């Protein structure tokens with residue numbers, strides 16, 4: 001038995017996604033759950049694939065930032081049941097490898113082996129196109145379609161009174177941004193934090209720094225509109241990162257010292273280098289932005305050792321999705337995190353290509369597809 005549904009499918013770079021009929025088994029294989037999506041964010045990482053900046057197989061259902069309801073569970077599933085509200089995780093974890101057992105599930109062996117290749121844990125796809133071809137699911141999720149099959153650990157139960165569009169964003173931008181500040185950087189109340197890039201990830205890094213009690217939060221972007229939004233999310237100081245004297249201006253704001261933490265949320269070599277260059281002695285620069293394949297950066301290693309600087313990467317906010325997703329949803333419901341202002345348009349699946357046009361032109365923060 002199969003279920004037929006519409007999905008937005010990537011067939012080749014730099015072409016619009018095509019909305020087409022696909023099918024999925026109605027009975028989950030052992031260890032998997034069938035989720036009926038209610039909302040999916042449209043994220044910059046989807047655009048990387050669409051533009052051909054990330055190598056990706058086709059045909060593939062894009063989308064990796066989803067929330068929905070468990071429709072049915074496969075044999076052996078114990079943590080989820082039909083009717084549970086869930087946020088999907090693009091790092092489902094095996095719970096057995098050395099990363100899972102040492103508290104770093106986003107680095108799980110199974111993620112690098114299969115989910116990152118847009119397949120299920122058995123290395124196969126679950127979705128079939130109208131012409132009977134296997135269809136990949138982006139990051140093993142493919143949330144630009146109403147149904148998906150994921151490993152049990154790829155669907156995290158949340159409270160059932162949270163709205164789906166806001167909850168969906170917890171599945172990528174919110175966890176990535178808040179986690180970069182709270183988990184990866186470990187922001188403390190004595191820290192001055194610089195966030196470069198005030199898009200979906202950057203604004204969440206700003207509110208993560210606020211949640212962690214940062215002394216001062218400097219937001220940097222080249223767009224005045226985005227800087228104004230940054231203030232709403234908790235930035236205390238705003239700087240135009242496109243200016244020649246960007247580093248000087250950050251130093252002036254910090255009495256010449258520089259910042260303890262700099263979070264890069266753009267994904268460009270120049271902004272990553274800038275984040276590193278404005279650190280105070282002993283400071284940490286966090287790369288949270290997603291760069292195109294093959295990009296390189298240049299830093300001064302003498303300064304790195306002399307001043308004990310750290311340059312570290314943050315994948316999915318160094319999160320533990322199973323505990324962090326429900327926590328972040330709680331913070332939202334208790335008004336400690338603003339997710340409402342992130343959702344700047346709710347659209348139907350048919351309008352997904354226009355959402356990418358808005359993203360390219362820098363209009364709004366997040367478009368969310370609702371089913």
Ligand SMILES: [Zn+2]
Pocket residue numbers: 043044045046064065172173
């Ligand atoms: Zn994303």
Ligand SMILES: [Zn+2]
Pocket residue numbers: 093094095096097098099100101107108109110
């Ligand atoms: Zn694992």
